[in-house]
Amino acid sequence: MSADALDGLADLRAVHLDRNRVRTLDVCLVAGRGRPLELTVTGNPIACTCEDGAWLRDASVTLVGECWEPASRRGLPLARFNATACPPPPRGTEPRCTPHVDHRESTP
Secondary structure (H helix, E strand, C coil): CCCCCCCCCCCEEEEEECCCCCCCHHHHCCCCCCCCEECCCCCCEEEECCCCCCCCCCCCEEEEEEECCHHHCCEHHHHHHHHHHHCCCCCCCCCCCCCCCCCCCCCC
């Protein structure tokens, strides 16, 4: 799923990606949405590591699903995986996400 797949969907409240072999998502997919979003990824081999878990850090996203990797975290609810405990990325290496754009025409 590309980082801009949700652009233009300003009213989106939930995304269900159950059982789609999702391991991780592009951090820009959910970054800076500005509105709460429920992201359901149940039944996917989600990696709950500091390297792969950057997309789990967005506080506006409610995650539904469980960790698959590493084995020591298998079955841990994503809501309990604390990616914020991971060290922040080195300065200057944060992903550069473009702001999500509402492509709907505005009315005067």
